[in-house]
Amino acid sequence: MSIRLQNISKHFANTQALEPINLDIHEGELVGLLGPSGSGKTTLLRIIAGLESADRSPQPGKILFGDRDVTNVHVRDRRIGFVFQHYALFRHMSVYDNVAFGLTVMPKKRRPSNGEIRARVFRLLEMVQLQHLANRLPAQLSGGQQQRVSLARALAVEPDVLLLDEPFGALDAKVRQDLRRWLRRLHEELNFTSVFVTHDQEEALELSDRVVVMSNGRIEQIDTPETLYRSPKNRFVFEFLGDVNHLEGKVHQGVLTCGDAHLTVDLPDGDEELLLRPHEVRLAQQPSAESHLPVTVTAISPVGAEVRVELEADWLAKPWLATVRHADFEQLEMRRGQRLFVHPRQWHRFPATESKVTEQSRAA
Amino acid sequence: MRRIGDAPAVRRLLIGAALLLSALFLLLPLVAIFAQAFSQGVMVFWANVSNTFTLHAIGLTLVIALLTIPICLVFGVALAWLVTRFSFPGRRILQTLIDIPFAVSPVVAGLIYLLLYGRNGWIGSWLDTHDIQLMFAWPGILMVTIFVTCPFVARELIPLMQAQGSREEEAAVTLGAGGWTTFRRVTLPNIRWALLYGIILTNARAVGEFGAVSVVAGAIRGKTNTLPLHLEQLYQDYNAVGAFASAALLALIALLTLAAKAGLEWRAARQEAFL
Numbered sequence: 001m002s003i004r005l006q007n008i009s010k011h012f013a014n015t016q017a018l019e020p021i022n023l024d025i026h027e028g029e030l031v032g033l034l035g036p037s038g039s040g041k042t043t044l045l046r047i048i049a050g051l052e053s054a055d056r057s058p059q060p061g062k063i064l065f066g067d068r069d070v071t072n073v074h075v076r077d078r079r080i081g082f083v084f085q086h087y088a089l090f091r092h093m094s095v096y097d098n099v100a101f102g103l104t105v106m107p108k109k110r111r112p113s114n115g116e117i118r119a120r121v122f123r124l125l126e127m128v129q130l131q132h133l134a135n136r137l138p139a140q141l142s143g144g145q146q147q148r149v150s151l152a153r154a155l156a157v158e159p160d161v162l163l164l165d166e167p168f169g170a171l172d173a174k175v176r177q178d179l180r181r182w183l184r185r186l187h188e189e190l191n192f193t194s195v196f197v198t199h200d201q202e203e204a205l206e207l208s209d210r211v212v213v214m215s216n217g218r219i220e221q222i223d224t225p226e227t228l229y230r231s232p233k234n235r236f237v238f239e240f241l242g243d244v245n246h247l248e249g250k251v252h253q254g255v256l257t258c259g260d261a262h263l264t265v266d267l268p269d270g271d272e273e274l275l276l277r278p279h280e281v282r283l284a285q286q287p288s289a290e291s292h293l294p295v296t297v298t299a300i301s302p303v304g305a306e307v308r309v310e311l312e313a314d315w316l317a318k319p320w321l322a323t324v325r326h327a328d329f330e331q332l333e334m335r336r337g338q339r340l341f342v343h344p345r346q347w348h349r350f351p352a353t354e355s356k357v358t359e360q361s362r363a364a
Numbered sequence: 365m366r367r368i369g370d371a372p373a374v375r376r377l378l379i380g381a382a383l384l385l386s387a388l389f390l391l392l393p394l395v396a397i398f399a400q401a402f403s404q405g406v407m408v409f410w411a412n413v414s415n416t417f418t419l420h421a422i423g424l425t426l427v428i429a430l431l432t433i434p435i436c437l438v439f440g441v442a443l444a445w446l447v448t449r450f451s452f453p454g455r456r457i458l459q460t461l462i463d464i465p466f467a468v469s470p471v472v473a474g475l476i477y478l479l480l481y482g483r484n485g486w487i488g489s490w491l492d493t494h495d496i497q498l499m500f501a502w503p504g505i506l507m508v509t510i511f512v513t514c515p516f517v518a519r520e521l522i523p524l525m526q527a528q529g530s531r532e533e534e535a536a537v538t539l540g541a542g543g544w545t546t547f548r549r550v551t552l553p554n555i556r557w558a559l560l561y562g563i564i565l566t567n568a569r570a571v572g573e574f575g576a577v578s579v580v581a582g583a584i585r586g587k588t589n590t591l592p593l594h595l596e597q598l599y600q601d602y603n604a605v606g607a608f609a610s611a612a613l614l615a616l617i618a619l620l621t622l623a624a625k626a627g628l629e630w631r632a633a634r635q636e637a638f639l
Contacts, residue, residue, distance in 0.1 A: 051534055075537050082538040088531035092553040102539035105549075150535075157539055 001066045001160040001193050002027045008054045008061035010043055010217075017043045018054075018217045020061070025195060027066075030187050032204035033197045035214035036240070041197045042165055044214070048195060049082050049163050050075035065160050081154030081192075085166040087146040089138035095149050096134040099124055102157035124152040127186070144175040151183075155190075164196035168203065180207055201241050205229065213237050235350035238275060245281060245320040247274040247293075247347070259315030263344065264290040274347040281322035282343045283309070283332060293342035295320065297334060302326070309334065311342070397615050400608035412609040420586050421594035422613065424502065428590065429570040432509050436566045440517025441559070445551075447518075448525040449533075459522070462515050470512055474579025477508050500582035505590060508576040513569045517562035524558045557632045561625065568621045572614060 003025040010018040018040045025031050033041040046052040047063070050073065054061045063071045070078050089098050099121045103112060112120065125131040128148040138146055147167060154162060167183070168176040184207055187194060198204050204211045205225040213220045213228065213236075221233045232238040249258030251272050256263045265272070287294070298319065299310035306323040320342075324334070332340065402409050412418060447459055465473065481488040481498045491498065498504045532554070536546040552559075574592040581588040583597060595610035 049538060051538070075534075076540045076542065080538055082535065084531050084535060086531065088535040090532055090535070090550055101536065101541070101549075105536075105539065105541040105545050153535075153539065 002064075003048060003161055003193060003195070004062075004064040005044075005048070006062040006064075007059055008044070008047060008063065010040070010047060010052070010054055016217055018047075020059075021219055023212065023219065023222070025193060027193055028191045029193055029209045030184075030207060031195050032208035032211045033195060033214060034199070034201060034204040034211050034240075036199060038216075039214040040217040041199075041212075041214050043217075045163055045165055045195060045197050048161075049080050050078050051082070079157070079160045081157065081159035081162040083147070083150050083154050083162070083164040083167050085169050087138070087143075087150040089146055089150055089153070091138055094135050094137060095125070095130060095141070096121055098138065098149055099152045099156050101153065106157075120156065121152075124156055127155075128152045142175075143171050144179060147171065147179065151186075155192075159192070162192050162194040164194065166197050166199070169198070169200075176203075183207065205241070213240065215240070235275075238348060238350065243278050243321050245276040245278065245322075246318065247276065248272070248317070259313075261293045261313065261315045262291070263293060267349075272349065274344075274349050276320075276344055276347050278308070278321045278323040279306075280345045280347065281311075281320060282345050283322060283324060283328070283334075283340045284343055285332065285340065287341045288343055291341070291343055293344075295340055295342055297336055297338045297340065300334060300336060302329070307334075311340075394615060397608055397611050400604065401612035403608075404605055408605055409609050409612075412603075412606040413613065415606070417585050417589065418594060418606075418610060421589045421591045421610070424505075424589065425571055425591040428502070428505055428509050429567055431506055432513055432570040433563055433566055435510055436514050436517050437559070437563060439514055440519075440521060440562060441555075443518045444521035444525055447522055449530055462518050465512050465515050470508075470573065470575030471579060473511050474508050474576035477504065477511070477576075477580055481507070499580050500584070500588060502588060504580040505577050505588065508580050509570050509573055512573050512576050513566045516565040516569065517559065520558045520562035520565070521555055524555060528554055557628060560628055564621055564625050564628070568618060571617050 003023075005021055005023040007020045007022060008018060009016070009020040021044065033044060035041045043052060047054050050070070054063075054071075061071070062069065065078070090101065093101070100117050103117045103120065106112075122131055122134070125134055128151060130145060130148055130152070133141060133145065138149065141149065151167075168179055171179065180203060196207070198207075205228070208225060210222060210224055211228050212222045215236050221228060221237045228237065229241055232241060238244065247256070247258065247263070249256045249261075249263075249272060251257075251265060251267050251269050253269070254264060254266065256265045256267070256272055256274070263274075265274075283295075293313075295311040295313045295316070297309055298312045301308040306325060307329040309322045309324055309329075311320040311322060322342075324332075334340075443458075443462065447455060478499055479485050481491065481504065483489065483492050483497075483499070485499075488499065498507065532550050533546050536550045541549070572592060573590075574596070577590055578593055578596075581590065581593060583589055583593045585594075585597070589597065591610055591614055595607050595614065598610060599607040
């Protein structure tokens with residue numbers, strides 16, 4: 001079932017939580033709402049669910065599930081599944097009763113027989129691999145298990161759309177990774193439309209078909225993870241999606257200068273701020289003709305596929321972060337306190353006045 | 365290694381003081397009540413308890429308690445629900461207003477009710493023209509008892525419901541449950557121990573209330589005399605054994621209440637440990 005939001009806005013007392021928002025989510029899509037805390041993403045999700053109501057003035061917004069206008073439909077009749085950040089399992093009920101709840105509260109006419117409920121609950125528990133824990137109470141389960149129960153409970157009523165509020169936020173990194181993969185698989189299998197909220201960019205990029213980046217109650221960009229990462233529309237999106245290094249200076253006759261550092265750029269004269277991702281920072285023993293950016297290595301963390309190196313210099317306001325391949329790391333014989341030179345592979349700029357994004361690549 | 369304040373002398377002194385004070389101020393009076401009540405034998409005790417006026421007082425006290433509890437229960441749950449699940453202007457003031465019966469002396473509460481509902485009172489004079497008498501009759505006793513006991517249930521529930529939050533109820537509603545179903549199957553089981561505890565406290569206070577009731581009841585023997593009022597009258601009449609027999613009954617109710625409370629706490633703790 002597709003979801004269409006038209007002109008949805010929300011005020012809490014005098015603060016605007018959401019500016020008027022329009023959003024189309026296609027049938028079968030898995031969409032992530034990504035943003036820092038206070039960006040309005042959870043509010044938006046709760047409005048879709050019907051747990052919160054959108055502003056009626058100045059103009060009333062509209063929420064459509066497929067062709068069904070659900071703007072004024074009560075939560076219980078919207079046919080949604082909602083997964084809460086802290087699971088919100090019924091603490092006095094067994095796992096089985098939790099999953100069966102949605103089926104047992106159906107009006108008599110639609111309610112399946114007891115045998116059917118039992119079969120359906122066990123099918124769901126099998127799907128989340130928890131059938132052996134059916135008689136446990138929620139408090140006797142681990143966080144990851146509780147979240148799986150909560151997902152099974154939401155799916156039991158066969159909702160039109162599945163909404164997840166920071167579903168993995170309270171879990172540790174390893175469990176989170178597993179559950180993410182598992183949710184992705186489940187989504188491909190059952191093909192329901194789902195929207196989830198997260199503040200973790202990695203999670204959003206890994207899980208979603210499309211990501212909605214939000215800040216201050218506004219949608220900044222809606223795109224597929226690849227497009228989002230490659231061509232962020234503005235500075236906020238660029239900075240939010242990963243680590244960023246800043247280079248501020250004055251451009252004069254095609255050369256950007258900042259203290260004793262300088263870099264040849266193809267830009268008009270004036271103040272400039274360039275942004276670089278850590279993997280766009282290449283390190284070398286010598287400066288090149290285009291760049292003279294001396295830095296000192298202050299910290300090295302050789303964990304994972306790449307080595308993370310922290311760089312400082314007196315022309316830098318904040319230390320830089322560079323990711324270096326292990327081979328390069330060894331070749332440069334990097335150690336703390338070493339002086340090296342940065343050769344930018346690529347940089348980005350988001351001028352405040354122009355909306356156009358400039359990027360410049362160099363052969364590394 | 366010894367923890368701070370864990371010197372044997374200090375420990376013995378503190379435990380000794382606690383035991384001594386408890387015995388002197390709590391246990392001894394309780395023993396004295398029963399000793400006095402039975403001082404002239406079981407027969408005299410029984411004669412005093414089975415006296416018509418005493419029996420009537422017991423009956424009235426129990427009826428008032430039985431009427432008070434459901435009213436306070438509904439009021440307390442509704443109020444706690446309102447205060448913890450909704451935000452509206454005046455919510456904080458309402459939360460403070462709940463405590464008025466605790467803050468006001470019961471005698472003052474009784475006087476206010478007399479002033480309002482008495483024959484010459486603001487509302488009472490109007491009621492009088494319609495031949496309705498509330499004061500110096502059982503409805504008056506019920507009214508002041510409700511006033512004095514109404515915060516107990518709400519006071520027990522509000523912190524608990526605040527701590528539990530409304531997520532489980534929201535989950536129930538997203539799964540299609542109606543309001544009553546959500547209350548019965550999700551909210552009620554979560555608050556049941558606090559609710560029972562509130563009822564026990566309400567009951568204890570309803571049975572034992574003296575000050576407010578004494579103002580509005582008029583203490584007409586065999587008519588508007590509750591057990592605490594009856595007890596006081598007997599004492600004023602120099603019937604020590606009779607007074608202490610009634611006191612023993614009240615003490616017995618209190619002990620039963622305490623036992624029920626301890627039992628509940630034990631069950632709740634066991635359930636917590638089980639989780």
